[in-house]
Amino acid sequence: MEKEQKHHKEKSTGNISRRTMIGGAVTAAIIPVISSFTKYIQAGVPIPSPAIDDPTKKIGPGPGKLGKRSTFEQPVKKPSDISSRSPLQDFYSTITPSDLHYERHHAGIPFIDPSQYELLIHGMVERPMKFNLADLKRFPSFTRICFLECSGNFRTGKEELTPQDILGLTSQSEWTGVLLSTLLREVGVSDKASWLIAEGSDAAVMTRSIPIKKALDDAIIAYGQNGEAIRPEQGYPARLLLPGWEGNTSVKWIRRIEITDQPYMTREETAKYTYPVNGKIRMFSFEMDARSIITFPSYPQKVEKGWIEIRGIAWTGRGKIIKVEVSTDAGKTWNAAKLQEPVLDKAHTYFKYLWQWKGDATEILSRAVDETGYTQPRLKQLVDARGTDLGGYHLNPVTAWQIKNDGSVLFKPEAWK
């Protein structure tokens, strides 16, 4: 944003540098039409070639204090009033750059002074305690990679949707912090405790009830994201992180954990984050079900006849992805895709499938299989199992892209009502 504003300013004063002019021209030509990803695999859309001086004849800028993206690369999140979606189609692999991590918050991003930050743990404990940020960082640390995903992560309804539009409320980082179990050991948890209440210090004072088993299994109080301090949008200076669970339970800006023996039935686990299932309302769906999406090729890209490496991501909250299958004939036959190593627990897994497109209209699809033996369902299977009043949470149907005769790629929306 800052860069864009600067450009405008320069333009308005008539003082346009060559660098600005080049960057602006290329950006305008690429962004609405095609992602930068495509130019490496397809030459279908011509990339404007501005007159760049021979780089071997001119010394470039020297070392700087902060890196920045190439002027030619401008991936952006897509914000709405309540969330912001990751540009899945622009990623080459599974780590989401921190500034492109999806956002979902319930009353904005709080401004928290790390020197004032404290985490309170109380309730059914021997000794209620407060930990400041320095305290948290002194404990034995723990680092892992895992995805986060909003449980409302699915949009459909029209053909002109990008992967970012359809499933952009998921991202992946390497997280560092202290295991919550380490802190619970410090306060001495009662053997009668079975739940904990996690509460944030945003203006919604967002609160969720979490079974204590998850806290002992793999919960983290995270203060690091991709090697640096966690971003404000992601919970700075510290957040709860529950690998594989619906994003809302990983309470950001966490300030209080109450150890208890029952769920408190907060608004976010009753009125929200619940969904109709055959006339009932299902609550406490914690694990994210296995799913996948092809991120290349995808709308609004255009493909050419010949070899195409179909690429995408698959993930599950219930462990590891063991298989991803791709169909290039509208779901009639399925073939195993190649999984990019390492395949990690509760993590985005990159898959690839080589395909020779001969120019006929078809549909391409992917489906994920996780280590519990669960196969990502078709929408019809979900409707058959839950009824037509599906709601918007925990919907993980197989998604399809239509490949048209002219090589254009469109999402295939499916109706269920």
Place this chain on the structure above:
Amino acid sequence: MKTGKKIKLANMPGRLCVVIAAGLMLIGLMAANNGVLNSKNQPLLKDTTQWPATFGFGRTATVDEIAKWDISIRPDGKGLPAGDGDATKGATIYALKCAPCHGVDGKEIPGIKLPAPALVSDTAAKSKPKTIGNYWPYATTLFDYVRRAMPYNLPGSLTDNEVYSVTAYLLSANKIIQPGAVLNAQSLPKIIMPAKKLFVVDDRKGGAEVK
């Protein structure tokens, strides 16, 4: 990957307890870890054997500090403050502080997108949209949420009596309580919400079945 897993498991307190049981650590640790952690029966892992009974980081929280932040209300009413309110008082507060976003009477208006969800409907399970009347399983949640997060532009600005009154107004508008009912720490948790019978806990555990 193997190394990562090993570290992860090694830091889990369940393992620690086996260590304790094996008598490899100080008896004092037993008190520090107690039953919940002992209930997990997991194999010995070496990394935590070097851990002290306590690291000594952090400090004891005072009673006042806990009281200041402990605002959660339990379904049985634990946490509800003193005070009371009724729907008449609540209607005035609603008109002033809630109606701009939630609509004049809290109902969905066809063709108009309000900045915030509709709150009032009949209590039939199949009716739309999802409101307090047809979708909220606990009345205590209403008090808890309004007090912590509403009004959206001034969260936490209502007094406890005002929160009781707004809660009473919304429950009355949804025809769950009588218009003259007084809500307080005793009466609020006794309210049975129409939607409560609909809620079921997810029992899926993975595997081949689509549920």
